[in-house]
Amino acid sequence: MSLMPEINLILVPGLRDSEAGHWQSLWHQLNPHWLRIRQRNWEQVDLEAWIDAISREQKKVNAPLLLVGHSFGALASVVWANRHPQLTAGVVLVAPAEPMRFGLDDEILPRPLAVPGLMIASHTDPLLSFARAQFWAQAWGCELADIGEAGHINVESGFGDWPWGRAKLETFAAQLAANSSR
Template sequence: MNRYSPPLDRTRPPPNGPVGAINDDALCTVLVPGINDSGPEHWQSLWGQSHPQWRRIAQRDWLQPDLDGWLSAIRRAIGNTQAPVLLIGHSFGALSSWYYASRFPGQVAGVVLVAPAEPVRFEIEDRITAAPLPVPSLMFASHNDPLLTINRARHWAQAWGAELVDVGDAGHINAQAGFGAWPHGLERVEEFARQLRGPVR
């Protein structure tokens, strides 16, 4: 189902504490930034600050789009948790989250894909394919994203079985496009997370 969600109040600070109580008892939430990491004004960083129990991947080299390196970073961030995992990826981090969930669906409850880049840009189209994800997924896409056209976003969302949230003209849905705290995005993620309660599929 496609849903249009205008990017209003992009920079309004998030509410104090978790909106929908995504917590370690219910889910292990892992933030997966893309190339160059996400800076301090990026929504991933601000969400992490307002949800200190969330985890975030760490990389030795944020400049090289190494899918295996991102995969290892996600594995390290998950560690030995017994809780089902929710991955929240942006750009190349979204592709990496898709790849991890497709390989290890028993560990992952769901995936949030924000502005995923076109796989061919990184020459990984043989690994990031049109196969449906084996776990629930939520995808945010923009009409003027320089890394993925809206038509291709619709194609990938349908192929992966992801619910598509259309955020209009929102660039790459990052700090440069005006997406700081991005409270609307956080609310949608909280709603998605509530649907994931229960056993991992």
């Protein structure tokens, strides 16, 4: 998949990173030019460590980022994008975790994001009920893609390469590029 040159894609995995068969890892293998955050400790719930990891990768490029966050990585993507809207083209939030689960109620607020967003959510995600996904998507002003009963949209839920997700990402990226050229 080739994104527009005006946008750099960055993968932001959640806790424990994304194992070899995870869609984020497989997409990165197919697109090694995409950025991907690195962490010293993938087990520790530390929002600022994720934010710092995104910032380190952002310094390698000159164009705005399209952040593709999964689970806790989606929450970090929201915060980073709101802190750095001038450096962010948009966010794709796949199976974001419930902010309250990590005590992030004061950091992640129910108000519109500073950038365009797409949320992909499941009815059977153990980390975020679909009702809460609807709440957050509306609060953040994100388009909500309902993918039915898909668990946490990870390897355990049967998601490997996930071509539907890649196609949705391509469409969203094309919309961002078209809007930025106006």
